[in-house]
């Protein structure tokens with residue numbers, strides 16, 4: 001990708017996804033939000049047009065469109081349903097460790113089904129002891145009888161109750177300084193002792209399932225490991241740091257575009273003093289601020305995704321994009337509500353949902369505090385203009 005330009009292929013992808021979203025997602029997004037219902041059945045249709053495996057190479061049934069392509073899909077879905085956006089983004093997050101670190105057998109066995117929508121994936125890292133404390137995980141995987149036995153609890157897990165396959169990190173030992181050694185496991189939903197627990201009742205990103213996963217003496221074969229034993233910290237942090245947060249950023253670009261489009265529509269249609277409020281300079285200033293936020297978030301997000309596609313380090317750029325896009329989406333949806341006067345708080349309009357979805361996007365994948373900690377560390381150690 002050029003810095004500011006999408007390729008012809010990427011433009012065609014956007015057009016195809018947008019047509020699908022406008023027909024299949026936009027009309028039902030408010031209902032999924034109200035009923036907090038995840039449209040699981042839609043995964044096969046989304047697989048059919050190449051969204052599920054958009055960044056997966058064609059040899060495994062994917063679209064080979066990289067992470068810029070993936071951001072396009074998430075932006076388009078989340079323009080209308082950020083709830084479904086995070087369900088899809090987490091499906092991608094479950095796919096990534098297998099694609100990047102899995103054995104050839106794992107890739108051949110799972111990736112085609114993930115791409116087609118026959119199977120749904122998830123990634124479970126967070127525990128009740130604090131999502132920010134990634135290395136402090138307590139879920140334990142012990143070697144027994146040539147396999148593994150896992151015990152513990154994960155919380156706040158997207159797709160918890162709908163995933164057919166979950167990629168999960170667990171403690172498999174300690175290093176010489178007493179720090180946790182983590183490993184990554186692949187667990188199918190049928191595994192004995194592996195159950196979804198409580199389901200969260202969320203403020204936003206409704207229409208995606210978020211809940212606990214409980215592991216009680218779950219026995220896994222030796223080959224349930226994804227990547228090498230002890231590589232869980234690297235695999236988990238790379239997935240969350242480069243794929244999860246990038247996805248949340250793209251979701252918020254979708255919310256921001258929704259704000260621009262809804263603000264323009266309302267400002268042109270609402271007549272006060274006998275003319276559209278779009279003629280009022282105060283309203284024009286709001287539109288300009290919302291537009292600026294959308295353009296800035298979009299540039300940060302697609303730039304970070306293009307670094308990933310080019311095999312360059314990107315966790316700092318992804319953190320920057322996630323921090324900016326999520327916070328900007330909160331502010332822009334509040335501005336859009338203000339611009340709409342009383343109508344802004346009426347649920348017939350989607351902007352209240354945009355605000356709730358944007359607020360829920362801030363902790364998902366790592367809080368704004370953590371994004372700032374990452375950016376500060378990078379800036380203080382190696383800033384170069």
Ligand SMILES: Cc1cc2nc3c(=O)[nH]c(=O)nc-3n(C[C@H](O)[C@H](O)[C@H](O)COP(=O)(O)OP(=O)(O)OC[C@H]3O[C@@H](n4cnc5c(N)ncnc54)[C@H](O)[C@@H]3O)c2cc1C
Pocket residue numbers: 090122123124125126127128129130131132133155156157158159202205210360363364365366367368369370373
């Ligand atoms: C909708 C949703 C979906 C999610 N989906 C998934 C998923 O699919 N898989 C998964 O594994 N997890 C998922 N999460 C979990 C998410 O990653 C965590 O919520 C997030 O990492 C924060 O962890 P916590 O909620 O435990 O907050 P805590 O870690 O308990 O943090 C509490 C507060 O302390 C601050 N804080 C913590 N450490 C620091 C620090 N070093 N410096 C400054 N401030 C700090 C935080 O910013 C926050 O304000 C999801 C969360 C949500 C809300």
